Amino acid sequence: MEQTLVILKPDAVQRGLMGEIISRFERIGLKMVAARFVMVTSELAEKHYPIDRESFLRGMGEKTLENYTKMGVDPVDKLGTADTLEIGKMIREWLIQYMQESPVFAFVLEGPHVVELVRKVCGHTLPLLSPPGTIRGDFCFDSSYLANTAKRAIKNMVHASGSVEEAQYEIPLWFAKDQIFSYTRVEEKVMG
């Protein structure tokens, strides 16, 4: 049985879409086993988006470059560099600020294949590329171009762990062991 960390980011909280988003996970049959409404400290934000995870930083840089190439925009002209790591570090600073703009609602979901399932429900990192029916496709329209131009993180409503390993790293940052509960949902009999 897998667990994953989901965070309703400040744009979801400020736009009053928490219930709408949570219900999408509930109706799939995914079990919420921990939840916290929390004002994130810079310390927690820094740990959640670790400076030493190069693949994560470069991944954000790559998304920027793909979006810029598609739009015919020169990254050096806009950001002063085309290095994915440098761009990733820049975005990480914006992300840390973004996560502290208002409280966030963090929760842990449990279920078979939950990491992959939740990523599917969330959609692509860039709302512009997220199909209708996904959270990011249905509730927002941001892109790297718009966000980078405004020197802020992409507002995409939700964080979801990207892999089982990421979930195992992230969950203990947000929840102590005794804040994670074990119980049975009625569907388990029918769907299990």
Ligand code: GDP
């Ligand atoms: P996720 O796992 O889909 O959330 O994507 P990542 O882990 O790659 O990035 C973390 C977060 O950084 C995203 O959810 C966005 O809020 C933000 N982000 C990612 N790529 C970019 C980008 O190209 N530009 C900006 N401004 N923000 C980005």
Ligand code: MG
């Ligand atoms: Mg990620």
